Amino acid sequence: MFTLRTKRLLLRDLVPGDVPRLHPFFSDRRVTRYMDFVRTRKLRQTGAWVKRAIRHNRKWPRFAYSLAVVSKKDRSVVGWIGFGQTDKRKRHLGERDFGFAFLRDCWGKGYGTESLRAITRFIFGTLKGKSFWGEHSLANPASGRVMRKCGFRRMTPPVRGIRVRSAGYLLTRARAAGAGLAATRLAGRRRARASARPRGD
Numbered sequence: 065m066f067t068l069r070t071k072r073l074l075l076r077d078l079v080p081g082d083v084p085r086l087h088p089f090f091s092d093r094r095v096t097r098y099m100d101f102v103r104t105r106k107l108r109q110t111g112a113w114v115k116r117a118i119r120h121n122r123k124w125p126r127f128a129y130s131l132a133v134v135s136k137k138d139r140s141v142v143g144w145i146g147f148g149q150t151d152k153r154k155r156h157l158g159e160r161d162f163g164f165a166f167l168r169d170c171w172g173k174g175y176g177t178e179s180l181r182a183i184t185r186f187i188f189g190t191l192k193g194k195s196f197w198g199e200h201s202l203a204n205p206a207s208g209r210v211m212r213k214c215g216f217r218r219m220t221p222p223v224r225g226i227r228v229r230s231a232g233y234l235l236t237r238a239r240a241a242g243a244g245l246a247a248t249r250l251a252g253r254r255r256a257r258a259s260a261r262p263r264g265d
Contacts, residue, residue: 066121066129068182073175074134075145075182077121082132083111085141089167098201102144102165117146133166133179142170145179147187150197154225158197158234160187176210181245184214188237188246196240199232208233215243 068075078086087110089095096103104110117130128148132141143166150161162183166175187193198216200207208218208231216233219226226232240246 066131068131068186070178070182072136073142073178073182074136075131075179076134078114078117078130078132078144080111080114080118082141083107083114085132086110086114086144089143089165092168095165095168098204098207099163099165101163120148129183131183133164133175142167143175143179145183147183147196157219157223157225157232158195159193160196162196162198171206176207177213180210180214184235184240184245188240194237195234197232197234199226199230201227202229202231211235215239215245 065077065079067077084107087104087107090102090104090110090113091106093103102113104113117128120128121130128146130146131144133143133145134140135142143164145162145164147160147162150158154161162180164176164179184196187196196216197219198207198211200211211233212218214235216235217239219232219234221231222228223232235245237246
């Protein structure tokens with residue numbers, strides 16, 4: 065199972081048992097207001113979404129990482145974060161993009177920043193990525209703050225592929241290196257490489 069660790073969090077591959085853990089915030093309209101791609105209404109819809117994500121996670125070569133964000137303190141699932149290769153139609157924006165969602169009770173605790181920094185280090189340190197990008201609705205500036213804390217810079221509008229009422233952010237390998245986000249500790253790199261290939265467990 066693919067795993068990344070931070071001071072407070074464990075980011076790991078989704079498993080079928082995560083369905084009832086993810087459903088409370090996937091079905092929360094305040095959480096998914098600007099994220100229709102993870103929005104569900106019924107538990108079975110969340111189950112179908114998780115099933116698809118697990119299927120993509122198990123493909124090899126791997127191009128998608130859909131992860132549960134777990135609190136080390138009590139092992140509860142506090143959020144979801146996903147990243148992967150950018151669709152060909154938007155490849156000009158960057159190699160990989162991402163999205164995340166967290167329980168409302170967990171907003172304001174820095175979990176988004178901590179999770180994004182972890183996957184950024186993995187992308188640039190282990191996968192040797194060249195660019196990483198994301199976008200957010202202008203009505204949701206909190207996501208922009210998270211990206212800026214992780215070294216992302218806003219793309220100068222208008223940007224082809226970015227929605228009119230959204231802002232695009234880009235992080236290049238050079239800027240990630242300057243922010244100390246392009247290297248992974250040796251032990252972490254070995255663990256990530258060993259766990260990146262899907263297995264039948």
